Amino acid sequence: MKVPFLDLKAHHAPLRGHFKSAIADVIDSGIFAGGPAVVDFEEAFAAFCKCDNAVGLGSGTEAVWLALLACGVGPGDEVITVPSTFMATAEAITYCGAKPVFVDVDERTYTMAPAGLAKALTSRTRAIVPVHLFGQMADMDPILKFGQQHGLAVIEDAAQAHGAEYKNRRAGSIGEIGCFSFYPGKNLGALGEAGAVVTNSLRLADKVRVLRDHGQTRKYHHTVVGWNCRMDAIQAACLAIKLRHLERGNDLRRTHAGRYSSAFKDVEEIIPPFEANYARHVYHVYAVRVQDRNDVIRHLEEKGIGCGVHYPVPVHLQEAYASLGYERGAFPVSEQIANEFVSLPMFPELSEAQIDFVIETVKESVATGVLA
């Protein structure tokens, strides 16, 4: 039996006819960058996030970047985030001319440990970017409280957390502004690149709208220097179709995660994901922790099972950020989990038989002597 890490073809097969007619509608409209298809998707996505406004963009990286700019982050500022994330979170901070300052993550949720914030704070700190890693939200209440006490914007990087919840509130709707990626493999993925921000602040939404469109408030009247970060209309039309299936996809991911986790819970060598009691985890990634990761990966590959590592090098140790001067050992939890994570197949169309085969193979590969 083969088990791919992700099977987008299976996910898209029943939607092909809908995609074709939605793309034909966009072609017939002649409006490809922004326009009605984007506005329709924005309204539907804002409602999904239980938020007042959504602004469609070209990628999740642009979402974090423009969110920071809209919150006033600029050269000389510092922004606190975590090293256990995809590089884009920190890159977006750098694009603003600001400096990423890291705090470690919690050992169980792998999201920002609020206790680290005080040590990271300086007179230059402007914002905090918690990352809802793998589909589980960061513990937002203490982060928001810290932000309020020190006058800092809280910007949620929800690129991996479409539909995740914190105490019944949706990802993206809790901080000043929330940032989403619709990269194809995400829980809600486009048929190419796309992203969005959501916010309850009309003022911030309007700022992002201006920034995404060359700083124009009226055609050829530019009030600020912006960029081209408009959402592609074909992506918006296809995303609107996929959005209708997101809730069901998230429920299936949760069911699959439950099957994996109940099989792993008594295996000493495997640490399955922990779901915080405040959270509705949407399992964008189902990552277990094991000691001998390379053995496990080799064994999975031999058996035809796809897997991944998210992420092998924490951001503070990336070569690109050597100039920040962080040493190995600076963030022990992020460094340890980066050595131990293996992401297992996770997508709504997985069958129980496939999951059981993955479970059996992972268990075999950690059992003493099997790989000797």
Ligand SMILES: Cc1ncc(COP(=O)(O)O)c(C=O)c1O
């Ligand atoms: C946590 C996080 N932030 C930001 C991004 C950037 O999104 P995009 O790839 O759409 O630019 C990603 C994408 O993987 C991500 O996982």
